[in-house]
Amino acid sequence: MGTHIGVDLGGTKVLAARVDQNGRAEGHVKQVTPVEGPEAVVAAIAEAVETIANGCDDPVVGVGIGAPGPISDGVMLHAPNLSGFDDAVPLGAMLEERLGLPVVLGNDANVGTFGEAMFGAARGGTTVVGCWLGTGIGGGLVLDGRVHHGSSGTAGELGHVPVTMDGGRWCGCGRHGCVEAYAGRAAMAAAVQEAIAAGERTSLPTIMASKGKDRLTSGVWKRALKDGDPLAVRLMEEAVAALGVAIAGVVNVLDVDTVVFGGGLAEKLGQEHVDRIADAVRPRLIAPEVPRRWVLAELGDDSGVIGAAALTHTG
Ligand SMILES: [Zn+2]
The missing domain is CATH 3.30.420.40 (ATPase, nucleotide binding domain)
Structure with missing residues (x-):
C-alpha cells in the first residue's frame, strides 16, 4: 500500500x-x-x-x-x-x-484547494477555485481533479487579480489595485491605520487590546463587525466588493462550479461571509442562472x- x-x-x-x-x-x-x-x-x-x-x-x-x-x-x-x-x-x-x-x-494555496477538492468541502467539483482569506489572499485552481499550475507554475494567484483600471491601493506585491490590497488582512490593517490618522473613530484598537492581541486578528474583525463599528463595516464591505469583482472574472473565464473559501477570516466569519461574497459576485456573472457552490473549507489546519x-x- x-x-x-x-x-x-x-x-x-x-x-x-x-x-x-x-x-x-x-x-x-x-x-x-x-x-x-x-x-x-x-x-x-x-x-x-x-x-x-x-x-x-x-x-x-x-x-x-x-x-x-x-x-x-x-x-x-x-x-x-x-x-x-x-x-x-x-x-x-x-x-x-x-x-x-x-x-x-x-x-500552499493550490495544495489547500486540492485537499478541499479531493476530500473536503469542494468534493465532486470539476472546476474548483480556492480563495484563502488571511494576511494576504491566496488562490488555487483545480481543474478536472488536478491542480492547474499554468505554463510556468504560477497559476491561481487570485490575490493579485487587479480590481481597478489604474491606480488603487498599494499591494504587497509592489503593484497597485490588486484585490489583496482591499481584502487581505494586512492591507485592511493598513487602511485602519490610515483612517485613524485621518481622524476616523473606531473601536478596532480597543477590541484588539481587550483580546490581548498586538494586531487586528480575524477574531478582532469579527467582534467589531458584530458591534457595528462603522470603519470595520465599511472596510469589510469594500473587501467583499473587491472579492466580488475578482472572483467574477475568474468564474466567467473558467465556468467554475465550486468556489471554496478558507483561511482565518473565512473561518471566523463563516458561511454568512461566504454568502455575502457570492452575492457580490453574482451580478457580474455572464451565466448567473448556472448553479454553483459557494462553500466554506472544512479540513481546517x-x-x-x-x-x-x-x-x-x-x-
Ligand atoms: Zn498584488
Whole structure:
C-alpha cells in the first residue's frame, strides 16, 4: 500500500502528517519553521518526515509539500514569508536527495484547494477555485481533479487579480489595485491605520487590546463587525466588493462550479461571509442562472497536509 506523507510548510510552522487514501491525516508532527535559510528548512522537513516514517509499518512512497510561494518544476521561485528564500531554491531536489524519496512540491494555496477538492468541502467539483482569506489572499485552481499550475507554475494567484483600471491601493506585491490590497488582512490593517490618522473613530484598537492581541486578528474583525463599528463595516464591505469583482472574472473565464473559501477570516466569519461574497459576485456573472457552490473549507489546519499528500497520488 505504502505511506503518503503531506507537509505544510508555513512562515511560522512546519506541519507534517501521514494521510490515508480517504484523506484522513494522522500522526501529526509540528516544528517551528527555521529562520536560518533553505538548508535548515530542508533539515526540519526531513526530520518531521523521518519521525512519521519511523512510526509507520508501511514504507513511505511519496512526500508532498505545500510551500508558501510560486513553484515551478520543484523550484520555489521566492517566498516572502521564509527567510533566506529571496531567490529561487530547488526545494524539491534538495529534499529528494536528503530523504531518498520522491517529493512533489506545490504552492500552499493550490495544495489547500486540492485537499478541499479531493476530500473536503469542494468534493465532486470539476472546476474548483480556492480563495484563502488571511494576511494576504491566496488562490488555487483545480481543474478536472488536478491542480492547474499554468505554463510556468504560477497559476491561481487570485490575490493579485487587479480590481481597478489604474491606480488603487498599494499591494504587497509592489503593484497597485490588486484585490489583496482591499481584502487581505494586512492591507485592511493598513487602511485602519490610515483612517485613524485621518481622524476616523473606531473601536478596532480597543477590541484588539481587550483580546490581548498586538494586531487586528480575524477574531478582532469579527467582534467589531458584530458591534457595528462603522470603519470595520465599511472596510469589510469594500473587501467583499473587491472579492466580488475578482472572483467574477475568474468564474466567467473558467465556468467554475465550486468556489471554496478558507483561511482565518473565512473561518471566523463563516458561511454568512461566504454568502455575502457570492452575492457580490453574482451580478457580474455572464451565466448567473448556472448553479454553483459557494462553500466554506472544512479540513481546517489539515487542508495543507492532506492536499500535499494527495499530490503524491494524482496531482
Ligand atoms: Zn498584488
